[in-house]
Amino acid sequence: MIISAFLYMVYGVIWLLTEPFRILPDASLPSNIASAITTANTYLVSINSFVPVSTILTIVALTLVVEGFILSWKLINWVIKKIPTIS
């Protein structure tokens, strides 16, 4: 019950924060962007015979993961820094 109540409070806060977004219509990505991404894929496939496209994509994903982790870690530190007596 205690955890449920806490979760419900968190849910309520998020619900309020997201309320302005939820009343908006669904976003639609401009067709030019979608076609650009698709076209980029076909160009990458064309050079896949000698360029390791899958490796590049993997490395990009790993890089994003590492940077995301570092950013999250810094955010946690920033929050901790707000605690009184900890500077």
Place this chain on the structure above:
Amino acid sequence: MIFQKKILIKWLIGTGICLAIGFAIPTYAYAVGFSNQDDSSSQETNADNYGSRQTLGEPSKNFILGSTDEYVNLKLKVQVGGTGSFNPQIYIWKDDTFKFFAVDCGTIAKPFDDVFQFSDTCKTDSEEYLKDYEFQTGYSYKIDPYISNGSGKFYGSTNADSYLNGECEGYNCSPLTDLYFNWGEIPNSISIDFPANGTSTQDFAAWYISGYQIPTASTTWYQTAYDTTSTDLWTNSTHFNDIELRKFDGSFSNYPFLKFNLLEFNKTYYAQARFYTVTGINLFTGSSTLIVFATSSLISFNTLTGYQDNLIHSYYTMPTSTASSTDWVLSCDPNAGLVANSICKVLLYLFSPKQADLNRFNDLKVAVQNKAPMGYLTQTINLLGNFSVSSTPAFALSNASAGLDTYVYNPLKTGLTWLLWIGWGVWLFQRIRNLYFTI
């Protein structure tokens, strides 16, 4: 790197918070005793902890011995929880024909997490000693470990080289005698087909069990069980669907989820289905034994009431939980004693969130993810996820020949792959080395 005292303290606090978040919930769940119905993954993980070994078979799966092997002084790694004791038994199938079952193999007192040795008194139902039974080359054998109550895992071996906790004290310890048992309450899981999304069906009408072919040669029964408190239905349920037990002849592919008419209104029920058969009365033990072929995942639903034509009808909500790998079902051990059980229930009431509390966040995420500006990011990520090297290329670089691929493109690609990984490794090293531990 600059390691100042304050920075170090903050780093420790940050790490502590992460660890606390990561371990608090699993630790709490373990403390009150959780049952995760998707046991297969965790069992495999545990099994791997006991060294690599050749897996000859799991319960209800066939394996073929490569040579004539005799199981002498067979030792098994056993992990069982709870309290009390049970007598392990083994069922042997040869070329899909039930051969015999072995009893009087000893007693295991729970909890138990050690090596259990099948005793020399372990006999088949024809009173032949198990240790004297000879598994023959070329036949397909299937071994079903079985316990009458509780659940656990057996790991066995007669090869000390590949199984750290097992020993080969007998003879004929060829590599292929490395036996591996792994048992639980779901020896062969079956799936539940729920009504398609968007349908308004609330009752059992569209719930089916599928994924299991009933062997025509055996007498198989289909049973459902219900309970409002315990998720260990086959041990603790008092609501077995005894009335509608059915015998199938193997001609059906889907089986309706049997409805039990005596469920109380306005309750949350757990339910599970299984197929099983019962052996004949054994003259040696004087009892028959239930063999479970397949068990469904656990579901939960609410019972409602409704009125139609001035008559009260019971309706059932759609299943809200299938106890999948992401869904923990917390329960208290009814054998832990009145005080412990009561405290456990109070703790569960206070600290265990309902699945609906968690589902609410997912519903919110679904409601927001397609709205601007998040929707643009969502759609972009979805498009990037469709990247595939097997897509149709925009152009061809040249009329590539097999020789060009073999001697030019492939080595070039391999070299670039190595360079990319080495470069990324250097970048990662530099990134971490120069990381300043404050914002």
